[in-house]
Amino acid sequence: MLLSCLWLLVGSSAHAEAPSADDVLASMRAALAEAMGTLAAATEPAYAASYAVVDHRGLTIQGSHGAHAGLVPEHYRHVDVDVRVGSMALDSTHKIRDEGFFSETPRDSYFVGFEGPLDPLRRLLLRGTDDAYRQARARLVKVRSNEVVKVAREDTSADYSLAPAVTRRELPGPVAIDNAAWQKLTREVSAIYLEYPEVYDSAVQLVVTEDDRWFVNNEGTSVLDGYRHVRIATWGETVAEDGMSLSVYDYVDVADVAHLPDRARIEAMVRQVAGRVVALRHAPLVDPWTGPAILRGRAAGVFFHEIFGHRVEGHRQKDEDEGQTFTQRVGQPILPAFLSVVDDPTIARLGSEDLNGHYAVDDEGVAAERVSLVERGILRNFLMSRAPIEGFGRSNGHGRRQPGNAVVARQGNLMVQADGVVPYAELHKRLVDEIKRQKKPFGLVFDDISGGFTFTGRSTPNSFVVSPVTVWRVYPDGRPDELVRGVDLIGTPLTTFARILAAGGDTEVFNGVCGAESGWVPVSASSPSLLVQEVEVQRREKGNDRPPLLPAPGGAQ
Template structure:
């Protein structure tokens, strides 16, 4: 999901960093106030800013658009390692993004590479003090207007001296005003002591696994309300709640290769998270798989048939296809525009369809991280049919138009402090060529024999990856599988291998899908791109592909620990190299 390749060691660090930095912390007082006063203060200062700046006498152009987007967030964070709590924090945070546009929707200060010139971020008072809130917004608006004016002059100069752009679409779409006043999120009532005990106990499961050298279990709960007002008379109060348990563990093989596993569990509130016994079982399975991985043989480069499990296929589609269907990637001289000219043409086999539906909160009982009702530009979220029977229909649109589409479809998303762009929410892959997964395995073996290969591959779990979409680099992707098996054509038992990376180019990879399983699976995670880190989900059935290319991951040179962990007299015997059932 990141755009740039990482070494194996840095990938582990990046996972830790994303998990710890993208999730906020707090446990609010039960009597947390509704913040109608916050919306009133934002609306009043916005009107004052637009009115006052329109009356300037110095000849400077006034802003044609201003928006305030404030996040009022209560969060809780409990983290444990090795059976002990290492942090148990709560906080209440408020901050606002102030966006100022100068020029007009056809051409403004955000043009081309200048999109970030429109945004300023400012912390807001935690109390509903209208005067204090207004003064914070005033200062950010004043600073933002100055930045916008300066960049607007640059934009006008550049348009005069540079060659005509391929896509001359406007810089901002004209949308009708939106009014949606939902009740602010009510902070969940959480028994802090009970959850401290639960997370502590879950982290202690790793005590029985001496080769798991580092691990943590993290509970986060966020109750967030977004208040959005704009000079177009849009007013949105949008609550969002998410509870999540993250389990992360690492080991190192004798040859120096670092290995990790991660798993998350999501619900709207902590009460909806799995029972303790279910979590313990899942953690034991995760730890067992790490013990097996460190003793598995290292893979060799491979090019041949494979099956991706539903979860693995979901990550694969998110990386390989989803990013290339984001609207802003269809314009600009830097973008590769992989599918820009393919509207109305087949880009997948005709038995596959793909939609993105952020309005869907759950799937088969699983809460979806990519669920939201209004995007970060105040637009109502929409279900978008991206591909129907293999044929490309549309793109994921923010309020940045492209040649074929002039309006938003509710997918303008961003992290606080970033300008929204078209992003994925819940990417959903469906199929009309479905077979039971046992039959899919038989089809894999038949394809292996047909290609005269000794084995095919089965990808049980994939962590993440990156997609290159710019013209200056090859239009390629890489995804990082965690659990991979060789499936032998001669009937030998499946063999776990390690050190595998899937690589390739999207147009070739997507057309090699032969059939799918009959059960869809969910991937929940965080996706990082130019508009920041956002929660996403992907849903897909298992996929049989005629050809997939893999390469070896970086090996690493550090040896495993010389001394055993404290309290362990001898390193336990390695677990047998047998298949672990997926959760």
Template sequence: MTALATTDALFFDTIDRADAERLLRRGTEGCEDGELFLEYRESEAIALDDGRIRSASYDTTRGFGLRAVAGDAAGYAHSAEISEPALARAAEAVAAVKHGHSGTLDVGPRATNARLYADANPLAGLDFAAKTALLAEIDAFARARDPRVVQVMASVTGEWQAVQILRPDGQRVADIRPLVRFNVSVVVEQDGRRETGSYGTGGRFAYDRVLGEASWKAAVEEALRQAMVNLESVPAPAGEMEVVLGNGWPGILLHEAIGHGLEGDFNRKGTSAFAGLLGQRIAAPGVTVVDDGTIPDRRGSLTVDDEGTPSARNVLIEDGILKGFLQDRQNARLMGVAPTGNGRRESHAHIPMPRMTNTVMLGGDVAPTEIIASVKRGLYAVNFGGGQVDITNGKFVFSASEAYLIEDGKIGAPVKGATLIGNGPDALTKVTMVGNDMALDPGIGTCGKQGQGVPVGVGQPTLKMAGLTVGGTAVR
């Protein structure tokens, strides 16, 4: 069954499609753009903590969002009831955005037959009892690996989202989106000291990719390894020093420090640190950054975005030169450029806006061992926890969950409490070496913007950055 046929069956049982299209046209008449976004979602989450199921939930949601775009204004109404009366009320509400405005409807997104992930519902592949039994098995396995393990937390989440997007010109686009994630954390204790390690993985596929025995055992081993490393950690030093970022998940710093600043809405409004710099050098030579929503099965990938535009591989920075921004349809029209397939929303209850998908710095030609060997004294940050960024100036603070000293070109003791402090535009100019080991994160990213969260991916090679400020707790 095609995605359109599947979604027709989900949405047009309580309203006739012709009526929905008629009301969509009524609400968007005289506007440049708009759409009816229909969504059905099944989701579940099961969490085990210390040998017991701490929480379990299952939810089904269905609803619509109707948008009318007139100039730089947008009217939006949404409802969990898909019916003619509800849609009629929504059409009347969004039409008010025109206020006498009269525009011509923009050309709709081009059609695509590309499929980046399977349609199957992951929630149907493994029943609740099997999932809880597996989480209990994971707990037992982790404890048996080392007597210092005193606590285990494991969780699985999954969802199946079906969307159909209707435009006033009669164009219809549908997408079926599976998504799963598995996380495990372990707490170890030695001589009265407790430390934690964690690992997660996921993507747009069935549960067997993350809950197969080899996969979950590898996740437990990695979480345990991190916890043991942290048991041996010493206080992190503070000061300005060379920093080497590991490959894969450390790309979250790139995502936060510069990614949001390259979204079209912030640049159109002039609030981004990168506004007005198109075509100029904003990063060191060798730095190339792409946002690629077309990678099969990845957490941040989309066959089409939430406006119906096919996702794409968009070059943002090429060899240090700013080449473009991430665009939804409204900001692209107002900036006189093409949409890039980055119009995203959390759900039918949220308006779309420019958002990242999988944001990646491409690899260079330097071996990671050569990068480490070039550092006299510095920090090697392998994994990151939380962070904060101000997109207006790019200033960031990130905490490293796994990091090591580098002394005389060799990796030394693990350190605890290290934070990286800087600003995105400045940090990009301090990249002095780019590794040949580009890797994507394991599939755990969620991005927040204006109260909306969407799944994303990050990636990068090993990088050397000169003169970053490291916050630490060691007495010098």
């Protein structure tokens, strides 16, 4: 996405006193009231507007090969100004049909500092409002013309919905990290990889994120809150003899440093990653194949996020360029009757794990809600921003964005729930039985998935590709499960969902970030292990370079 940026440093004195968080909020409210007082009386009035400021502070500490590999701080303050012109029925945000993506005017992006008086911030907000109003008014002309020359829309719902005003002031404290101690730990623990000469590159890193957010809109909503996230992660890479690059990544995400693992657990995580990288380097390839499989909990969570979650985001039901897989399926079965799916951003922890997709108020100033998407196999709801769709006229608090992007409906904490679960050992036995029933030479178990992507539009096949990290081949004759490599999981959603046979009782959580039209947002997905009657895999892309010719210093000759 193309962005035009304006940088404004507020106050240059090193001794300038930073304004309080409440002062910033008050300044934003005053600027918005002044702007709307003028624009509401314009010939083409602005009927809705909001300001959002995110103060982002980040720190990455990394060790690699037994050495300190970097301490990288970052700090910026981003301002978003949103203005709507027209009416709730048809406004300046309405999609202009058959207009290419790059024909849109780039969204203005603003960065500001807080080190001095607040007058420059207020000046920037007013200037940003003026710019946003001009762009919105010009775009509304195109919207109205487009509506005249195009066929009638299939979904005639409005472009905007009102929501109750929210007042929230809950700013978390700073993340207390001992930089020197973590530099020492990441450096020393990263040296473990030196014991594994077949691991060609590796690192251990701590990533800290602190976001403070201010939000106001013309409905009276006033929010001051924040997001805290700490990740301890490690990865190792190698190259197989056939040129395939292989990597394994493991991590622990927490919202509170008190939940970080101790050194012994981090060392164990590093050894597990290193051992898996070496094992994958010697693992056999799997040819293209179809047959029964188990998706373990984290793998099943990512699978549902990619294949199901994006297809129930509200704006995709209204956009006629989308495949609209589930638009007309409300009240109908789309999953087996023993499965239900909810998305609940209000939950901060599931069991012992912090959830990345937790928030209390979304990026349109709407209180987050638990949304029951599928109840015992029946589709009931969609994830909604303030953009209504036919049959769903209000937001349920899922309007989200990365700063600098326009808001759309997104996932938060997606949770797959199952009735009649069985222990994993029984699920594995049922997989073996299914292999025998289908007379297949083997089945597969997908232990973990690094990510994937899905096509939801009409101009491309409505399919998905998911990239497993660890895959096991399961034989029907009692041989031990065998680690394999080189496969991607592919398919189409409706066919795959119809083939889920059973669920285990071992719910696991995948924490990550998801990229879509509104940028990258933190999410989680949780699920029990799932037995699937048939999946399809294809060969994964690989390189052609040989492994390194020179051994690592101190490595095997």
